[in-house]
Every structure is written in C-alpha cells, then in structure tokens.
Amino acid sequence: MNKSLSPSKHLDEVDLQKQYSVKLMQHREEPVYHQLIQEINKIIANSSTPTRMLQDVAKVLGVAFQVDGCSLVTVSGEVSSETITANWCAQENLELSGADEIFSMEQHLDVAVMECASDTLSIEDISTIQKSLAIGRQSLPLMIKAVLAIPTRFGGKNNGVISLIKSQPYIWQESEKQLLKAVESCCAIAFSQVAQAQQIAAQNQYLRTYVQHQSLIKQLTIISRSNLELNQMLQLALTSTAEALQMDRGLLILLKYTDPLFRNRPKQQVLKAKASVVGEWKRKTEISLTNQSETSDTSFFLSDCGLSQRAFLNSGKPLIINDDTDLKDTLTVAPVFEIEALPAVLLMPLEIQGKVLGFLVLQQAVARDWQPTELNIVQMVCAQLSNTIIQTQTLRQVQTLVDERTAQLQRSLDVQARLYEIKRQQTEQLQKLNDLKDEFLSNISDRLRHPLTRIRLAIRNLRQMGQLNERQTKYAHMIEQDCTDEINLINDLLKLQALATHNERPQLEATDINARIRDLSAIFDTKLAEKGIRLSLDLPDSPLTVQTEGESFDRILQELLTNASKYSEHDTVVHLELTHQVNQQLDQVIIKVSNIGPGISEEEATYIFDRFRRGKGRWTPGAGVGLALVKSLVQHLNGSIAVESMPIEDSSLCTICFTLTLPQFSDKGDSFSQK
Numbered sequence: 125m126n127k128s129l130s131p132s133k134h135l136d137e138v139d140l141q142k143q144y145s146v147k148l149m150q151h152r153e154e155p156v157y158h159q160l161i162q163e164i165n166k167i168i169a170n171s172s173t174p175t176r177m178l179q180d181v182a183k184v185l186g187v188a189f190q191v192d193g194c195s196l197v198t199v200s201g202e203v204s205s206e207t208i209t210a211n212w213c214a215q216e217n218l219e220l221s222g223a224d225e226i227f228s229m230e231q232h233l234d235v236a237v238m239e240c241a242s243d244t245l246s247i248e249d250i251s252t253i254q255k256s257l258a259i260g261r262q263s264l265p266l267m268i269k270a271v272l273a274i275p276t277r278f279g280g281k282n283n284g285v286i287s288l289i290k291s292q293p294y295i296w297q298e299s300e301k302q303l304l305k306a307v308e309s310c311c312a313i314a315f316s317q318v319a320q321a322q323q324i325a326a327q328n329q330y331l332r333t334y335v336q337h338q339s340l341i342k343q344l345t346i347i348s349r350s351n352l353e354l355n356q357m358l359q360l361a362l363t364s365t366a367e368a369l370q371m372d373r374g375l376l377i378l379l380k381y382t383d384p385l386f387r388n389r390p391k392q393q394v395l396k397a398k399a400s401v402v403g404e405w406k407r408k409t410e411i412s413l414t415n416q417s418e419t420s421d422t423s424f425f426l427s428d429c430g431l432s433q434r435a436f437l438n439s440g441k442p443l444i445i446n447d448d449t450d451l452k453d454t455l456t457v458a459p460v461f462e463i464e465a466l467p468a469v470l471l472m473p474l475e476i477q478g479k480v481l482g483f484l485v486l487q488q489a490v491a492r493d494w495q496p497t498e499l500n501i502v503q504m505v506c507a508q509l510s511n512t513i514i515q516t517q518t519l520r521q522v523q524t525l526v527d528e529r530t531a532q533l534q535r536s537l538d539v540q541a542r543l544y545e546i547k548r549q550q551t552e553q554l555q556k557l558n559d560l561k562d563e564f565l566s567n568i569s570d571r572l573r574h575p576l577t578r579i580r581l582a583i584r585n586l587r588q589m590g591q592l593n594e595r596q597t598k599y600a601h602m603i604e605q606d607c608t609d610e611i612n613l614i615n616d617l618l619k620l621q622a623l624a625t626h627n628e629r630p631q632l633e634a635t636d637i638n639a640r641i642r643d644l645s646a647i648f649d650t651k652l653a654e655k656g657i658r659l660s661l662d663l664p665d666s667p668l669t670v671q672t673e674g675e676s677f678d679r680i681l682q683e684l685l686t687n688a689s690k691y692s693e694h695d696t697v698v699h700l701e702l703t704h705q706v707n708q709q710l711d712q713v714i715i716k717v718s719n720i721g722p723g724i725s726e727e728e729a730t731y732i733f734d735r736f737r738r739g740k741g742r743w744t745p746g747a748g749v750g751l752a753l754v755k756s757l758v759q760h761l762n763g764s765i766a767v768e769s770m771p772i773e774d775s776s777l778c779t780i781c782f783t784l785t786l787p788q789f790s791d792k793g794d795s796f797s798q799k
Contacts, residue, residue, distance in 0.1 A: 157306050160188055164310040174318040178210035181314055185286065185307070186212040189300060193268075193289035195260030198315055199252055199275075199282045208318055211263050239296050241274040241304040249275050249282065256285035270294035274304050276312035284315030333497050340368040340501065344508055354516040358509065359403040365505050366405045366486060369498060373466055375485035376403035378474075378513075379426065397426045399482070401460055422460060429458040435471035435483055442499055445469040446491035461485070468492050472502050476510040484509065576614075580607040616749045620735065623756040630673040630761055637670045637677075637713065638663050641702060644678060648685045656694040657719075659685075662701040670713050670788050676757045677786075681715075683750045684782055688719040693777060696720040704788070711788035716781055723778030724769040732767060762787055 163184055171177030178196050186194035196210040240253065253273045261268060270290035275282045286304065343364040347357050358376050366374030382396040401422040426432055435443040446468050457463045466487035474481040484506050583604045586592055592600055645659050652659050688698045701716045724732065733755040758765045763786040770779045 157303065160184070160303070160307055161310050164307060164314070168310070168314050168317065174314075174321040175208060175210065177314055178208065178318060179212070181311060182210045182212040185288070185311075186214065189272075189288050189303070191272075191288045192291040193264050193266055195257070195264060195285075195287040195289065196311070196315075197256035197260050197285050197287070198318055199256070199284055206322060207259060208322075209260050209263065211260060213264060213266060237269065238271040238273060239301075241272060241301040241308075252282050253285055253287075257287055260285075260287055264289065267291045270296070272296045272300060272304060274308050276308050276315055278312040278316045283312060283319060286311055330497075333495075336368055340364055341504070344505065354513065355402060357512060359405075361505065361509055361512075362403045362484070363405045365484070365502070366407075369486060369501070371486045372407050372488040373462070373485075374403075374405040374487070375401055375460065376482065376509075377432075377460075377485060378402050378482035379480060395426070399424050399426055399429070399432060399458075402482075424458040424460065429456055431457045431461065431463075431469070431471065432483065435473055436480055438471075438473065440473060440475045442494075442502060443469075443471040444494060445471075461487070465489065470494065470502065472506045474506050474510045474513065476507075476514055481510055481513050576607045576611050580604050580611070583607075613749060616753050620749065620753055620756055623760055630676065632671045632673060634669050635672055635674050635677065636667050637672075637702065638667050640674070640677065641681065641700065641715075644681050644685070645700065648689070652685075652689050652698065655689060655692070657689060657692050658697050660697050660699045662699065664702060664704060668702065668704055668713065668788075670786065672761055672786060676761055680754050680757050680761075680784065681717075683754045684717045684784070687750060687782075688717055688780075691721040691780070692719040693721050713786045713788050715784040715786075717784070718779055718781040720772070720777055720779055723771060724767060724780055729767055729769065733765070758784065758786075 164181055167177055167180045167184065171180060178198075182194045182196045185196075192214050194212045198208045200207050238253070238257075240249075242249070252275050257268075257271065257273070266289070268289050269292050272288040274286050276284040276286065286308070288300075288304065344361055347360045347364070352360070362374045362376050377399050379397040379399055382398075424432075426436065431443075431445070461469065463469070466489055468488045468491050470486045470492075472484045472486075474484060484502065486502070580603075583600045587597060587600055641661065641663060645661055649659055685698065685700075692698060696719065698717070698719045701718075703714045703716075705712045705714055733751050735749060735752040755765055763784065765785070766783050768781045768783070770781070772778060
C-alpha cells in the first residue's frame, strides 16, 4: 500500500536557498554538515505529524542540494506494509508535468542516470532503490535524467530511500555524495519515527478491533450459556455480530434437507434443501424473529439460488461479493438477499463435521475490504452458532430419549420390585426348607448312629464270647466294618452341619507340625504299602511350629492321604511337601499332597469340594463327603485349599496336587476363608 504526499510549495524556499547557497564543493566543511544535520534534527523534533516531517525534510534536502526534485520513500517491513512517500519539487519545475522522457524502472539501471552515495551496495539495496524510485516518480511532474540515491538503515535494516533528482544530465560531485552520506543517519531516524507512528496506529487499530471482538465473544458466550430458546439465541447472536462489524444488514438462514440422511454431501454436489430465514437484523431497525412458515418470501430452495449454491460449495470458506458484477456467474439470487440495495455480501456457511446447517449473511451498500481479523471473527461466530444449533438439537433428542428411557426404567423397576418380592418369598421358603432339611438330617443321623453303634457293639461281644465259627466271624467282621463306615459317615455329616451352622472359633494351640505329619504318615505307610503305593515326605530340617487346631489338622491330612490312596495308580509315590513362606509380611505354611492317577477335568475341579459330588467315571466307593469336610475344616482354620491336575507327557495319567495353605500364627481378627 502506497501513501504519497504531493510536492511542497511553501514560500520559505527562498530563505532556504539563501541559507544553503554555497558551492557544493564546500560541503566538506564541518559547519555546513552541522547546519544541515541540525536543521533536519530540528524538523524531526518539532514536526506535528510524521508525514509532515518527511515533507519538510525532503524540502530541506532539495534546497540544500539545489536539485530539481527530492523523493523520500519508506521501505515496508514487518510493522506495516504501507509505503509513505514524501516528494519535493523545485518551484520552476512544478509546471513541467507533460514531459516525454520519464525515467522508467522497467529498464536496467544506467550508471549515467542513477548513482548511489554509498560505497557498498547489495543486490537487496539496488532492488530497494529501484522500487522506491518507481513509487516516488509517480507523483513527480518532471523528467528524470540524473538520480543520486542512498538507502537509509536503522537497526541493521533498510527503512527508507533518499533520491535526489535532476531533470537534466548531471555528474554528481564527490562532495555531494559525502554530504548525502552524512545526513543519511538523520533521515534514517525520520523514517524510523514514521515506522513507529505506523506501528502505533496499527496497534491502536488492533486494540480497537480486539476490544470490539472480545466484547462480541463475551456477548456470544453469555448468549450460548443462557436458557433462551434456540431462535432467540440465534437472533441475539446475529444482532451482536452485525452491530460489532458495523454492517447494514444481517441474515441467518437454516437449511432443511429433503432427506436428512444425505446431510453429509458428496463433494461438488448441491443437495435438495429448503433454505429459510430464521433471523434478520437491519441497522437502526429492530426486526423480530422470522417464523419459517409465515411468508413464502423468507424461504427458497437451494437449487434456485446460485449465490447460495456457491457458498454451499465453498468448503467452509467465506464467499465475498462486493458488487453486482461479481454475480454474473451465480445465475440467480433469491429475493431475500435484496441484492440491488445491498450488493456487498459476505456468506459464511454454518458447517460442522461436513454438515452445512445454513448460512450467516452480512450485507452493506458499499464494497468492503474485509480484514483477516474480521474474517476470523466471522468464522468463530459461525463455528459457535453451528455448535449451538447441534447442541440444542442433540439436547432435544437426548431429552426425548431420556424421557423414553425413564419411562422404560420405571416399568422395569416396577417389574423388578415384583420379582424381588417373589424372590424374597421364595428365599424365605427355601430357608425354611433348608432349616427343615438340617433338622431332619440331624435327627435322622442321630437316630441312625445309635442303632449302628449297638449293632457294632453286639458283634464285638459275640466275637469275644467265642461262639462264632470261622465263616460267621468273617461275616461279623464285614458287618462291623460297614457299621464303622456308616457311623463315620454320619459323624462327618454332623461335623459338616456343625461347621456350616456354628461359626465357632478354632481352639488354637502351638503344634510341631513336622512331628504331626510324621506320626500320621506312619499310620498310612502300611495302608499305602498294601496297595503298592509309597509315601514320600519332604519336610524342613528344623521343627516348624504352627498355631492350629490339632484335631482338625489331623483330619484334613487323613482325608487328603485317604483320597490319594484311593485314586493313585499302583507302584506310584504319594508325595507330601511342607514349606514355610512369608508373603507380604504374612507367615504361611504350605502343604502339598500330590499323587499320580486319573486326571481331574476343569469342570470337575469347580465342584470337587462340594457335598455329595464326585468325579465322573470314578467307581471307588464313597459318598463324596471327604473333600467337602476338608474344605470346611480348612476354612475353620482360616486357611485355603486348591486342586490342580497336570497331564503327564506321553501318558493318560496326570499329577494331581492338593495345596493346603494355613497361617502360621493365626490372628483372631483375620480370615482366610475361601467361599
């Protein structure tokens, strides 16, 4: 952007010419240097505006160097892209505006035409001087036959160019070049002040725009968080946006698709949709929210409006139209846009995740140069409006779904309440039946135990009397053994019942578990040897004391060894291993009883410790009570038990291992029961 100042025509040029009417060869004298520099510094210090300052400096330089024209051009940089030009022309040359020979920057530099006062020039400096002369000569009404130029540098960067111009061929003196080099730093300060003024103006404009936009964002945020209806929020947002951007008119248009499933449009395809104006704002005129069904004038089909189609296909970017000539390719424009009265239009799609919901339309009567910050604020507003529309629609759908689900949940709760009541009644009945079962089991067990005890006692008496022959003695022994087995079974059932119904604490005592295991193994050695099975013990060398209930501990090991003897293959070894382990500051005793025999499936392992449950295909006599009693006794001792079946390679047999874990020092408050 270029900003030019016309050549100066002030009446004090005569005084200046008298002041500097010395020969140029005398410019080497220090007083002349100082006088010119002081004059420029005085102008810099006292000028009211930066542009007037440059104009006065151009005049002083032109008069001092006795040239036909002087041009000062700023170099656009990071602060501002606007170029400011200050030109001065000698009084006698102001009328020479129709000359034929004008210096053209399209030609290559001719040293005879242009010279530089600086000794060192870079390619960038030459380019800067060329561009500055091309800009400065546009407002100089004289022929250019000789130019003496120098770029000014401030802060290590070029910030301007000084050009001294002669309308006749001229050879520049070394004294003139030295004098121009001497004033370069002063002029660089002048150019710097102009740049600072531009920067301040740009910052002030940015602050005004920033405050305006922040106010708009704050208003939109308040509107979006309000409890207003969607149409009211859209109308307030439209009003705030149009007023903040100083528009003449604003529209909010929403699209209603013929088939909502096609709202995700394919590329470059305009879908069938009806556009309706849902909000309108005009300067100095308050227009209430438009009902979509009030008049046909506020609705149109997207396929009938070329302007809307172009915005629809613009991929989320604003469509800017500044006059009617821009609408030649759009074919048709819907009447709602009032394009004749307001030809400058900005259409921004309301788009979210590829869905075009509608358009924000901003119009005014004159063309507008939209700034990037203004377009950013429009895009931000459209994004927020799109989110508001989607959120409102989603909330409506969610609310409807919540109402439906709430009704379903209430019906489900009613059904669950009835089912709960039925289940409670069934639970009470089952508890009563369970109590009756326990009572029956206790009574029948007690009733069975007494006659069996008497039968066993009678048989023992007969044997002691010596009145039975050998065959009768054999049968009596069989009856006595069966009675003993049945009595033991009844005792086990009663023990299980007692453990299940009475939560009595175990009677703990310090027990040398090594000695206990050796005593029990001595009893089983003979039984196992009769079946061709050997018992192997792996015990710690030093005694291991455990706080446990001796009777329960003995019964657990007896059942585990009995179970191992039942299901072990002939000529195999039953291995019993005892270890001491400290896990998470908890002392534990781990006993593993393993044997080789038919494997236990994963399904069987889930119920092997249940009452009256035995593995499939097992024909060994038993009632399925032993392992259930083991688990109950282990829980009684605050321990745990598990079983693992590991197949043996190249064999149909498995290694079955029961792992018993007991606390070494039982705390009455702790429980390691496994449910």
